[in-house]
Amino acid sequence: xxxxIDGQQVDSSNGKVxxxxxxxxxxxxxxxxxxxxxxxDRAIAAAxxxxxxxxxxxxxxxxxxxxxxxxxxxxxxxxxAVLLSKECGKPLREAQFEANEFPDLLQEYIExxxxxxxxxxxxxxxxxxxxxxxxxxxxPYGVSVCxxxxxxxxxxxxxxxxxxxLAGNTAIVKISPYNPLSCIRLVNMFKEAGVPDGVLxxxxxxxxxxxxxxxxDQIHMINFTGSTATGTKIYEAAxxxxxKVSLELGGNDAFILCEDGDIDLAVxxxxxxxxxxxxxxxxxxxxxxxxxxxxxxxxxxxIERFKKIKQGDPLDDNNDMGCMINEAAAEKVQKxxxxxxxxxxxxxxxxxxxxxxxxxTVLVDCTRDMDVMKDMEIFxxxxxIMGFDTVDEAIDIANQSSLGLGGCVFTSNMKTALxxxxxxxxxxxxxxxxxxxxxxxxxxxxxxxxxxxxxxxxVSFDEVTQxxxxxxxxxxxx
Ligand code: NAD
Numbered sequence: 299x300x301x302x303i304d305g306q307q308v309d310s311s312n313g314k315v316x317x318x319x320x321x322x323x324x325x326x327x328x329x330x331x332x333x334x335x336x337x338x339d340r341a342i343a344a345a346x347x348x349x350x351x352x353x354x355x356x357x358x359x360x361x362x363x364x365x366x367x368x369x370x371x372x373x374x375x376x377x378x379a380v381l382l383s384k385e386c387g388k389p390l391r392e393a394q395f396e397a398n399e400f401p402d403l404l405q406e407y408i409e410x411x412x413x414x415x416x417x418x419x420x421x422x423x424x425x426x427x428x429x430x431x432x433x434x435x436x437x438p439y440g441v442s443v444c445x446x447x448x449x450x451x452x453x454x455x456x457x458x459x460x461x462x463x464l465a466g467n468t469a470i471v472k473i474s475p476y477n478p479l480s481c482i483r484l485v486n487m488f489k490e491a492g493v494p495d496g497v498l499x500x501x502x503x504x505x506x507x508x509x510x511x512x513x514x515d516q517i518h519m520i521n522f523t524g525s526t527a528t529g530t531k532i533y534e535a536a537x538x539x540x541x542k543v544s545l546e547l548g549g550n551d552a553f554i555l556c557e558d559g560d561i562d563l564a565v566x567x568x569x570x571x572x573x574x575x576x577x578x579x580x581x582x583x584x585x586x587x588x589x590x591x592x593x594x595x596x597x598x599x600x601i602e603r604f605k606k607i608k609q610g611d612p613l614d615d616n617n618d619m620g621c622m623i624n625e626a627a628a629e630k631v632q633k634x635x636x637x638x639x640x641x642x643x644x645x646x647x648x649x650x651x652x653x654x655x656x657x658x659t660v661l662v663d664c665t666r667d668m669d670v671m672k673d674m675e676i677f678x679x680x681x682x683i684m685g686f687d688t689v690d691e692a693i694d695i696a697n698q699s700s701l702g703l704g705g706c707v708f709t710s711n712m713k714t715a716l717x718x719x720x721x722x723x724x725x726x727x728x729x730x731x732x733x734x735x736x737x738x739x740x741x742x743x744x745x746x747x748x749x750x751x752x753x754x755x756x757v758s759f760d761e762v763t764q765x766x767x768x769x770x771x772x773x774x775x776x
Contacts, residue, residue: 299482301331301502304344305495307486311336316475316502321387321654322612322621330478333503338510341499345441345468346516348496353438353466360464361408366491368408371401371484378480380613382452385477387621387654388575389612399453400484406738406755407460414759421773429774436763438466439542440518443511445532446481447524448474448623449578449677455481458521459498461758467519471500472511476623478502508532515539519762522546523580525675526701526747533750544751544761546580547744548675549703551733552696553583554718556689557591559708563730565599567706568681571732573607573658576622577631577679580748581704583732585664585671587692590685597662597683601647604658604681621654622678628656631678634670635659638682641668648680656680666695673700673747689714696722702745704733725749 300307309315310331318327331337352360371378375397383393419432444458455471462469473481478500485500501507508528512520512535522532523546536543553571555564571583588596612620622628628651635649638661648659656678664671664684671684686692696705706728707718719727725744728735736742741752751761 299328299330299479301333301337302482302485302489302498302500303337303341304499305489308337310334310503318385318477318479320384321624322384325384327381327384328479330475330482330502333501333507335506335510338501338507341470341501342441342511342514342516344496345470345499348494349438349440349466349468352468352494352497355466357411357464360466361412363491363493364404364408364460364464367487367493368401368405370487370490371404374483374487375401378452378483381483382477382480383612383620385479386448386451386575387612387623389617389620390615392575393612396450396453397480400456403453403456403738403755404460407464407758410755411461411464411759429772431770431773433768433770434765435768436465436759437766438763440467441516442467442469442519442521442762443517444469444471445508445512445520445522445524446471446473448476449575449580451477451481452484454523455484457753457758458523461762462519462521463493463498465759465763467762468497469499470511471498472508473500473502475502475504509535512536513538517541520544521762529749542764544753545749546742546751546753547703547747547749548701549580549582549744549748550584550673550675550699550701551581551704551706551724552585552587552692552699552722553732554692554696554705554707555586555588555592555596556692556707556709556711556714557589558710558714559592560710560730561592561596561599564596564708565603567708567732568600569603569607571734572681573619573679574734576619576656578622578627578677579734581726581733581736583706583734584676584682585696585699586681586683587686587695588683589692590687593683593685597646597660600681600683601660604647604660607658609655609657619658619679622656623654625654628654628678631656631676631680634674634676635661635680637674638664638668638670643668643670643682666698671695672698675701689718693718693721700747703748704728704744706731706733725752
């Protein structure tokens, strides 16, 4: 496949390509261009040219064009799901769910956009302002770079480009070099729907492509989802030009099971919250804090449940779990597990991998001084368990991480639940379910080093636009 720059499907200016392989089988799926700096600069120029006309269209004209994309996407979604499963290694049913998120999210953003309202601040509410009526309108920033991670490329691209484009910005998507194929197919649908050249472009390539985009003073907003390490570099680059940023970053979510919580439910929620996408989820349940009085029972049940998980060919519906994005990712998890063991943890199950297939793993005897209980995000199917005695202690351990994306608490006492939800510093908390939930409507995002800003149908238009005040003056003289 090729990149999309200024409405054309193009190769890299130096002809270099990146091979895209199925991580489960090693099969070569396709190649994509390895973009050069020259390619990036061409896309930035095209996005700036296109933005002026795009912003002048009526909101309903932009909305109607994107409705056509929804229709086209729905027709092709089954094919996209198979491609997504192959390029990510995630089970087909997970890929089907994610692929359907694309038209669903786009449609919901369009519906919301058609009902956005501005503000009117009447004259006379403030002394001396009796002749001034204030009306606010939302302006696009201009050209937005949308940087997407490998774990949910289709869903996260939809989250970013829907609001960005509807609000009158143009967008350059920089996709992960591991699995860009489904997103390229989706971007091509925008041309088919009549969206003008340069309004939505997609570039494939490595870190230098992302750096060129985020350092440019011709970019007016950076909308990033990815790791905290990369997000920090992007924030530094953005500061140079005072570019607006929205950062959705990594997490190390605490899962707190109190002794009065439902243990069987908690076990099932860990399976759902740690095994989906082979554990490569920002809001996966990563640090399992279990009250000591129920720790043994919970751990035994979790191990028995993890043993039953079928791992194998992602396209085979009998399997519960596929593989990670590549063997290097599994190797990285292996090293992190080894570090946990060196710091005192024991492997109660798993702890090995074959190629990109990392086995469901349970680590026990974790203690609060270990990296895994602080900032080390294990992006793989590893459940790290440690005990606690009091709820205050669990809250304290949860808060010792500099990350604060999500979290959860299992208890039958609503007073305890609310205390934990209020005192654990995160962007969201769940009661009696794992933190792994991202509804379209909820304001999604992190506290502390898990991000800046919120994403979701109810909040994204505030992120991708800036409020401008128009003042009707001297009304008292008329
Ligand atoms: P990553 O930070 O390595 O890469 C994300 C994107 O940024 C990719 O497209 C990559 O090519 C690009 N990139 C890398 N270095 C760059 C640089 N210096 N300048 C500009 N762009 C650069 O993340 P990943 O490994 O693809 O994804 C996993 C991480 O993303 C995890 O930490 C996970 O928690 C996080 N994540 C967060 C959310 C959220 O909503 N908070 C959602 C999904 C994933």
